[in-house]
Amino acid sequence: xxxxxxxxxxxxxxxxxxxxxxxxxxxxxxxxxxxxxxxxxxxxxxxxxxxxxxxxxxxxxxxxxxxxxxxxxxxxxxxxxxxxxxxxxxxxxxxxxxxxxxxxxxxxxxxxxxxxxxxxxxxxxxxxxxxxxxxxxxxxxxxxxxxxxxxxxxxxxxxxxxxxxxxxxxxxxxxxxxxxxxxxxxxxxxxxxxxxxxxxxxxxxxxxxxxxxxxxxxxxxxxxxxxxxxxxxxxxxxxxxxxxxxxxxxxxxxxxxxxxxxxxxxxxxxxxxxxxxxxxx
Numbered sequence: 061x062x063x064x065x066x067x068x069x070x071x072x073x074x075x076x077x078x079x080x081x082x083x084x085x086x087x088x089x090x091x092x093x094x095x096x097x098x099x100x101x102x103x104x105x106x107x108x109x110x111x112x113x114x115x116x117x118x119x120x121x122x123x124x125x126x127x128x129x130x131x132x133x134x135x136x137x138x139x140x141x142x143x144x145x146x147x148x149x150x151x152x153x154x155x156x157x158x159x160x161x162x163x164x165x166x167x168x169x170x171x172x173x174x175x176x177x178x179x180x181x182x183x184x185x186x187x188x189x190x191x192x193x194x195x196x197x198x199x200x201x202x203x204x205x206x207x208x209x210x211x212x213x214x215x216x217x218x219x220x221x222x223x224x225x226x227x228x229x230x231x232x233x234x235x236x237x238x239x240x241x242x243x244x245x246x247x248x249x250x251x252x253x254x255x256x257x258x259x260x261x262x263x264x265x266x267x268x269x270x271x272x273x274x275x276x277x278x279x280x281x282x283x284x285x286x287x288x289x290x291x292x293x294x295x296x297x298x299x300x301x302x303x304x305x306x307x308x309x310x311x312x313x314x315x316x317x318x319x320x321x322x323x324x325x326x327x328x329x330x331x332x333x334x335x336x337x338x339x340x341x
């Protein structure tokens with residue numbers, strides 16, 4: 061019997077690399093979809109897609125930087141149409157909880173005729189350890205808008221585990237899973253918790269969205285990055301549905317999702333939040 065072959069687009073990213081690791085532990089045949097891979101996949105270069113899809117049965121899609129950005133729907137549509145001609149049977153899409161623009165991309169997958177699972181994730185815990193919120197924490201001053209909203213942050217490891225289950229088992233076909241952590245935190249509460257775990261003084265400074273955007277626009281950020289952050293703060297974190305806590309992780313994995321408290325303890329022990337830590341790009 062032919063062995064199922066998986067393409068993990070974004071296979072070096074926050075969730076993708078964990079999906080790759082888990083599938084390989086399970087002795088599955090995996091192709092990493094990234095610009096630096098042996099068979100490269102580049103969202104900005106559709107000419108790379110054909111070779112990356114050769115021989116693939118199932119794929120996991122993460123879109124960079126986010127499904128909400130202009131052009132994402134067209135790219136997803138083009139990729140899915142190509143995947144159908146290449147014999148791909150199933151797609152698992154990482155989407156954003158509460159993002160209307162992302163739901164348009166989901167609709168492309170759902171109406172494609174392929175088997176699918178949609179994984180809608182809330183904000184990642186790893187935004188504080190691997191992304192745009194790491195630098196301020198290391199520096200000891202975190203200035204953010206929309207500080208009154210509670211977010212049930214979800215661990216990328218939990219997301220990856222749900223993705224792996226969805227790729228491997230047909231019972232998840234046609235399902236939409238909404239993934240959250242087990243409790244919600246405001247930004248000041250997160251900063252207080254991290255300060256407590258690290259034994260450091262970390263100040264939270266509430267600012268307006270207007271002032272935050274001005275700071276973003278004054279920085280040398282990748283194209284579209286400032287727009288995306290403004291969108292996330294103005295449309296997503298303020299969406300009251302994103303304060304909702306779901307049990308979909310427990311439903312799929314038969315265990316509780318990781319708590320932010322446990323995540324903070326582990327990251328504090330790792331030293332990533334120390335004032336002397338090297339800030340990653």
